[in-house]
Amino acid sequence: MERRELGASGLTVPVVGMGTWQTFDVRGAEPEANARAIVHEAIDAGANLFDSSPMYGEAERVLGGGIGDRRHECLVATKVWTPSGEEGREQMDRALGYYGGRVDLYQVHNLVAWPEHLDTLDRLRDEGRVVAIGATTGRAAQFDELAEVMRTGRITAIQIPYNPAEREVEREILPLAADLGLGVVVMRPLGGGSLAASPPRPEDLAPLSELGVTTWAQALLKWILSDERCHVVIPATSKRGRMTENAAAGDPPWLGPDERDLVARLATS
Secondary structure (H helix, E strand, O other): OOEEEOEOOOOEEEOEOEEOOOOOOOOOHHHHHHHHHHHHHHHHOOOOEEEOOHHHOOHHHHHHHHHHHHHHHOEEEEEEOOOOHHHHHHHHHHHHHHOOOOEEEEEEHHHOOHHHHHHHHHHHHHOOOEEEEEEEOOOHHHHHHHHHHHHOOOOOEEEEEOEOOEOHHHOOHHHHHHHHOEEEEEEOOOHHHOOOOOOOOHHHHHHHHHHOOOOHHHHHHHHHHOOOOOOEEOOEOOOOOHHHHHHHHHOOOOOOHHHHHHHHHHHHO
16 A cells, blocks of 8 residues: 655555544444454554544544554554643543554644644653644634644644545645645545445446546545545444455555546536
8 A cells, every 4th residue: 555754744654544433432342343353454454544533432442442452553643622621631641541652643623722732732742642743624614724723833734524525625725735745634535424325337437447446435535545635544434344445545556637537527426
């Protein structure tokens, strides 16, 4: 799988990683064993960046348990999500406990109380417990504020939604990230599952077969990764076998303008 430098973060990331929203918010031996199997499958496939958040219920804890003694093989991205600075520090302490005392990319989730949280994250980075700092938002209404944070010089990566049906980031956020040299993590690459749920006919995907595309999910992931401003996509799944399939989208060749237009038309028709 291709790997890319995540801006000036100091991290080299696989272009396909894995999210944990909804899928890892589980309790009990059987669902947690399933999560562990998916994590190990992703690592084995080279998709070894995992993203989580305290907003996702049990996901941070379940991810930490799933990684287990393979922490040295992984990159972990998580988030702080609270208007309280004190609670934010508690969230960070818990996450550092889950992930062996280090988080590779620590992000301010949905820009909540970002000035105060960045102060704490700066200190953790200076202490070597955080490698890189980022900020996220899933709402276009916050893009102006996100741009403000990007221009502070205090973060080295952003996480934003991008897929053929959600292209608002093309107007300002992606060009600004490129200008500033920021890493870009892409959430909702499959539209939160809605795009993947309505695949086109196999014959419609046939023109992409020479580029290694065998499934609709791979076409959607390659559509994003063919934009060099995007460094890693993080589709979530609770199904075994799916991360192996997703990881295959991380190999070049990439889509050209005509192929990207085809995928966009199929996704929005």
